[in-house]
Amino acid sequence: MRIKEYLAGMKAGMPVCVGYFSVSFGFGAMAVAQGLSVWNTVLISATNLTSAGQFAGLTVIAAGAAIIEMILTQLVINSRYALMSLALGQRLGPEVGVGKRLIAAFFNTDEVFALAMARQKLSVSFLVGAGTVAALGWTGGTALGALAGSVLPLSVRMALGVMLYGMFIAIVVPQAREEKPMLLSMLLALVFSCLFAWVPVLSGVSAGITVVICTVAAAAICALVFPVEQEGAQ
Amino acid sequence: MNIYLYIFVMAVTTYLVRALPLTLLKKPIRSRFVRSFLHYVPTACLTAMTFPAILYATDHVVSGAAGLAVGVLLAFKKQSLIIVAAASCAAVFITEQMIALL
Structure with missing residues (x-):
């Protein structure tokens, strides 16, 4: 792990951290509103680090559906990560070992992937640096949203529940336009x-x-x- | 069912989807269909999750529709992710307040 590369990754990841924080705030508030505990909500964000997948997972949990349904939804919704991981693997080159690849895999979100691919000479340290701040923003925002979820008035909570949809719209519409x-x-x-x-x-x-x-x-x-x-x- | 089982399965599935291609498959995908399919998955998936669910995410369909309309309009004008998401929430909040006044 090279410190300089790691720090450069952290710096590049700051805007992602801020963006994740606000959106995951909505996830936190929404999950608590659906009956999950604050701790469970934070645990989901800390272990998954994905917006659409968690969101769908929440639906599965709230419905008390079968485990196979959880596996299926996560496989399909997160299948885009398989493609990104493939591209990342090509980019890192054969000299990067399995251990480092296993660590990098955890942080492969849409935005971190974009940062990594834009990097001139990509290192795992850079990717993990960006991924760490992104994960902190995502988990921190979830925690705050989950805590605030039980304090904020219902009208505000309801409005915040639309935040993830807003994010999805912001991703899809410009692509459909182009x-x-x-x-x-x-x-x-x-x-x-x-x-x-x-x-x-x-x-x-x-x-x-x-x-x-x-x-x-x-x-x-x-x-x-x-x-x-x-x-x-x- | 146990909440921890759900979370565990969810996290492991998500991780494997990310980790397996990065470690096992070092050759590029040959199949044009599979590549194309994966290319279209994000758009299709996010759309299916958003609509019509957003209409039922609030107390009144009207406020959900307002959030959707504001979001789509701003996204079409290429506003940033945070702006679009925040404006959608604001539209829902304002609409719900107006309905309460009626």
Whole structure:
């Protein structure tokens, strides 16, 4: 672990830390509102470090659904990390050993990945440095949100519960605006999701499985209609 | 069911998804379909999770819709993540207050 690289990573990760803090505040408030204890809520953020996955996991827990549903939702929702980890692995090169790779893997979030890939000469120390501050922001924000969740008035808590949705909107809409295939992906998921919400028989399907089906169906159709050429080829 | 079992399974699954490709697969994915599929997963997944769920996240569908509309508008104008998320919350809060006054 090189200290200089680690510190450079921490510095680069500061904006991510601030962003995570505010969004995870919403997650904390929401989880407590759904009946989780403050400690359990913080534990989820500290061990998972992922927004969409935790959010879906919360739905599964709140519904008291089967464990297999938890595994399925996490696999599908977090499958994008598999792609990012692949790209990261290529980028780090064969000289980086398994031990370091196992540590780097934990911190591979969308934003840390973006920072890492933008780094001229990427080291595991840099990635872990950025990842540490990001994780601190994420876990700290969750803790504060969970604690405040029981103190803040219901009207404020309810408003904060929309924060994660707001973040998802902020990620999806600009992409859909720029790329037609992304717009199709969004619209398909939107239509499928509405079907599962409002069509009588389909609405009986649990929330976790609904997200899995909508995601797989929309992404598969887009992959057939608009296949992506070699991505991130260096 | 035990909450710790849920959290444990959730954390392990998430970690393995990140760790296995980073350690085991050192060769790039060949299949164009799989690559393309993974490319579209984030958008599809986040959309399916947001809509129509956001409409039912608040006491009234109207305030959820207001949060959605404000969020989409600001995101379309490429505002930052924090601005979009905060404005969505503010829209929900204001709308709920207005409904309470009616």
